[in-house]
Amino acid sequence: MRCARYERWAALYVEGDLGTRKSERLEAHLERCERCAATLKALRRSQAVLKETDRIVREDEAREPGPTVAIPPFHACGTGRVFAIEHGRFLLATLAGAAVITILVALHFVLRSGNVPLHRGPxxxxxxxxxxxxxxxxxxxxxxxxxxxxxxxxxxxxxxxxxxxxxxxxxxxxxxxxxxxxxxxxxxxxxxxxxxxxxxxxxxxxxx
Amino acid sequence: MDAGACTMIHGGVMAQDLDLPSGRGPGSRSGEGSLTLRLRAGESLAYEEAVRRFAPRIRALAWRMLGSGEDAEDAAQEVFLRLYRYRRRLDPQRALLPWLYRLTVNVSRTMLKRRRPRRAQPEALPSDTVMNGTARTMEAVDARLTLTAALQRLNPDERAAVVLRDLMGHSTAEVAQALGCREGTIRSRLCRARLKMKDSITGLGEVAP
Known part of the structure; x- marks a missing residue:
């Protein structure tokens, strides 16, 4: 097997992402291939540098006072049930509209049945x-x-x-x-x- | 909270908040399922709690994806805006954090594409913004430069995989769940990304601590 494949395996092996069988084969290859061993060493070093720099950046981020995330404006609500109240208002508005329509329809039929002219002309x-x-x-x-x-x-x-x-x-x-x-x-x-x-x-x- | 006001929550990032021990998935944190239920129910306090709990990690991921503090803030804002907008689609049976990670990666990818017309290198991280950040010490400035230079050579998919797996400490399965792809795909991306970073960090002449 060519070393290019072992390099790819080494890139996974360095963080423990390689399977057991492949790891054993890679370790056996590394014992006799200095080039792949150097690659693994460079990978370990780059990963260590990456994690160390990330740790420093995280500590720097932890000292940052400023980063903020805006919360979308909510309606004032003491209980915190904002959306429940929104639903309640919507339900009330719907019921009120339905009641008005029902009253108008009922009034129309009452006037029609009582022979009361709805339109008297000019x-x-x-x-x-x-x-x-x-x-x-x-x-x-x-x-x-x-x-x-x-x-x-x-x-x-x-x-x-x-x-x-x-x-x-x-x-x-x-x-x-x-x-x-x-x-x-x-x-x-x-x-x-x-x-x-x-x-x-x-x-x-x-x-x- | 004042009505109609845009409340700003300060997200102090503790270093240990960014680390998840292996074996504990992003969604296996206690109380996350109930938090999802409360978010679905529409509790504003639950939304505040979600922002307080997840904003540091979302911002950290966005910064590492975008390389800019301002862009990371914008991405975090967009992520939590989408959380608010699509709160009814949340599944209490599934973890919230992987979904937020995927949102963050998607938002970051979109922002990187928007840079394309005005930048010669499409997905390049803006190195000038590193110095405009809030780095306190020269060591931090140097670390930000090194990290940005290492991540700059990766495409967004590789960058997301490396950040979540190597820098934020999630397992390959969790990264695959967060990014919505198979573990084999994540391993391929990790393999390519690590080899690229090996060359870039070696080229920078960094010395292991």
């Missing part, structure tokens, strides 16, 4: 509203009370004067006298809505 345009119960008080009510005429609320009456569409009585409808009597009992309700524009008045007939 509030600023409506100034006041009054109910007119008398059929005589309103000309539209008078038209509705006429015998052979049925007043229907026009879908195109938004923002202008209500113009009810007139039509003749259908063949299957009750006679005029009967309908007149019913109209007399339950007069239609007329809602008069005043808007910001003084020239615009909305009149709505609310069918009972």
């Amino acid at each position: 509030r600023s345009t409506i100034r006041s509203a009054e109910l007119v119960r008398s059929p005589v008080a309103s000309p539209i009510a008078r038209i509705a009370a006429q015998p052979d005429v049925v007043a229907r609320e026009s879908s195109s009456s938004r923002g202008s004067v209500v113009r009810p569409r007139l039509s003749r009585r259908l063949p299957g409808s009750p006679p005029a006298a009967v309908r007149r009597a019913e109209d007399t009992k339950r007069p239609p309700t007329v809602v008069k809505i005043l808007t910001d524009d003084p020239n615009v008045v909305i009149l709505c007939i609310v069918d009972s």
